[in-house]
Amino acid sequence: MPFREGPLGDLKVPLTWTAAVALIVAAVIAVAFLLADRRETLQDQAYGVTRQTVDVVAKPVSGAIAAPGRWTGLGLDYVRSYFFTASENRRLKTELAEMRQWRDRALALQDQNERYKSLMGLRTDPPIPMAAARVVSDSRGPFANTRLADAGSERGIQVGNPVLNERGLVGRVVGVSRGVSRVLLLTDIASRTPVMIDRTNARAILTGDGGPNPKLEYLRGVDPIQQGDRVVTSGDGGVVPRGLPVGAAVKGLDGRWRVVLFADQSSIDYVRILLFKDFAQLADEKELQAKTLPPVTTEDQQTSILSIPTPALTPAAPAPTATTPPAATGAQPKPPVAKPPVATAPKPVAPKPAQPKPAAATPAPTGAPR
């Protein structure tokens, strides 16, 4: 039964006032939503079920809408390559000749780098697996800069994973659903990325502001940056791995240092999502989760490291300086002995700085520095 034919049909309500009340109620709801939003925390919990559902629905719709544009782009590329084959061939030959020199240099440097690493016993980062995805939607406004990529939790993508295209860093994943993930771009106002200037190693925080060129904030050091300096990720904080290319430094019209993103130089169709899991992937998780702790061993098996030392019997041991004879240092890997090493009493073999304490010249009774 229509409302107007019912018992309340003759009820006259001042519509202007009720409309005003409705407006106020709607505004209060909007304020509550805004206050409850935790988007800027970039945490997994902040990306609610509603957003995930909308992403899952938007993926096929946006994918279908984006398809004609993608096909048109491919067609234009085909036509362009047909008409400009000769000039492109010349350009590629020149580039190839130049790149051959770089290849030889890169191979030599790689070999040198490997030798240094083995000499120093460095533990290098493990290779990071990645997942390729296609961008189906792209928001570019001043208040939100995100993209929707068509790969999600089924590919092992997690919140926080860095996203790159073939030129450089694009952003990071802030929401994951099945089959789709939301990427927060470096240009978004909520984006903060630890970076460094490649030339000087000066650290900074790349801060998005909704414009095409994010700002470099908290730059440290004296004269740390110049126009055109290459900016890469610093890896500080473990959010993104170190050394990912970000962009080139430029001085903005407002006098601030900004970054022209490398990622903007190429198409935005496809991205690579690095399945980087913080610093946790550098360690053996099984070993870290072991319930039994390794035994605590001390030099003297009879005494605990927690026991209070008796100062009268064990005077301060000398620091392992140049005065320590080679025999004493050579005995360090051996198990501790109970008898004092009388035969290895130190002798002043070289000029040394004045020792304020006479005890410093006396060897420790245990024979090894504690």
Added chain:
Amino acid sequence: MSMSGGRALNPGRWLGVPMLLCMLATVLFAAPIRIWGLQLPEPVFAMVPAFAWAMIRPSILAPFAILILGLFLDIFWGGPTGLWGLSLLVAYAMVLILRNAMTGQSRPMMWAWFAGVTGIAMAAAFLFTMLDSLAMPSLLAVFWQFLVTALLFPFAHRLVDRFEDADVRFR
């Protein structure tokens, strides 16, 4: 199409259809298309109904429809939830207050009013973003979005024209 004067407006026609069209246009313009290095603009299509609905008549349903539109924009664009809902409601309230002053003016003057209200909505979004993210958005990026949104006035004019005389009680 003219409608009879005394008949109440069908909410599905003057609220539902424009709302769906706005959502569709927003999804369309979010396509990742780049031609000669240039991307598509990103106007706030929801400004069209926010302006037109307040011009047509005061309504109980319209603020909630605007809220839904704003929430859709926030979630689809990945921005803070409630940002565009609140900003559009500020614009809607402004038009509702100034409705008597705007009615019956020439088309260029109405375009100026639309641009002004769009500016208010963008300023509100700018302020709310500053409070929410504790950072200042790029003024140039805000200006570009304002510019492309202000160009949408013909759609708002068409919507007002179509339903303005539908309910003579609010003329």
